[in-house]
Amino acid sequence: MKWDLPTLLEPVGGRKRFHQPLARYSSFRIGGSADALVLVEDIENLKTLQAIALAHDIPLFILGGGSNLLIRDGGIRGIVVAMRGTFRTCRVVPCADEPESGCQRAEVHAGAGCSLSRLAMQLAQQSWSGLEFAYGIPGTLGGAMIMNAGTHLGDLSQVVIAAQVLLASGRVETIPSQDLGLRYRGSSYPAASIVVGATLRVQQGNRDTIESAMRESNERRQRTQPLWLPNAGSIFKNPPGTAAAFD
Incomplete structure (x- = not known):
């Protein structure tokens, strides 16, 4: 990791986890680690985090619910953001x-x-x-x-x-x-x-x-999706004028 993220992220409030495995944050339950995972609680801390990332050319990845996402075994470089607190x-x-x-x-x-x-x-x-x-x-x-x-x-x-x-x-x-x-x-x-x-x-x-x-x-x-297994719901996009799958 080429950034000293623990030091750079000191001004940011909220929970911060370094070298954090991301499988538990993905509905597929797979994937490697993030250099840093920040659980941001409010807009001011998100602004601070964004400014740090831009100033130091650090990739910033917004995780969302992790339900439309395949995380590679090598993980995600830079900062991964999960919105908590007032964002909920x-x-x-x-x-x-x-x-x-x-x-x-x-x-x-x-x-x-x-x-x-x-x-x-x-x-x-x-x-x-x-x-x-x-x-x-x-x-x-x-x-x-x-x-x-x-x-x-x-x-x-x-x-x-x-x-x-x-x-x-x-x-x-x-x-x-x-x-x-x-x-x-x-x-x-x-x-x-x-x-x-x-x-x-x-x-x-x-x-x-x-x-x-x-x-x-x-x-x-x-009826149509394997909800009893780790999954991401429907992963098909319908072609114009028809559907990718039928009941």
């Missing part, structure tokens, strides 16, 4: 753009470290509809925003209002959905930027109906 918070703001009486919609402000599936369940329990498709998708909201995650029921592009992004300059910018380049399993974010959160739109629904749709989607997943 979620806040629902009802009636963000309409009078409170007769409110049927809400904005969801969630950190990039939130579990996408848990977020869908949390909203369902409050009778908010829109993320039924996301239930059962492994991984975090941040990773899902990068790949525009989805299922046969829909994808994030249908509910995203904006993304909060940490730019290479150290400034956090809110980018509206129409400027994110969201497409089938892809997006276009500024170079060297990090997704730190997102704003989503949901609407009031019937809890039983929402949870029924989620159960149906999860049952389909159980």
Whole structure:
């Protein structure tokens, strides 16, 4: 390792682990070690970490939920970041753009470290509809925003209002959905930027109906994917106009 990471990372708060095996952080349960794994708790420490990495030309890898990832036996050089703390918070703001009486919609402000599936369940329990498709998708909201995650029921592009992004300059910018380049399993974010959160739109629904749709989607997943083994869920991209696999 050509960097003295224990010394360089002293200004960064949060838990730091050096020569950390990454298999436990991957849904495939394979992979070598990271030179450094930093569990970042808030945006200020992430800014500090980003600045150090850029100043010393150290690769910075955002781990997410580790569910769409193959880690080589040789591990990952540089700094691997896992978002914790405030990046795992979620806040629902009802009636963000309409009078409170007769409110049927809400904005969801969630950190990039939130579990996408848990977020869908949390909203369902409050009778908010829109993320039924996301239930059962492994991984975090941040990773899902990068790949525009989805299922046969829909994808994030249908509910995203904006993304909060940490730019290479150290400034956090809110980018509206129409400027994110969201497409089938892809997006276009500024170079060297990090997704730190997102704003989503949901609407009031019937809890039983929402949870029924989620159960149906999860049952389909159980029929078609080896969930009893280390896996990454569906790893196929559909060709234009058809599907890569069928029930």
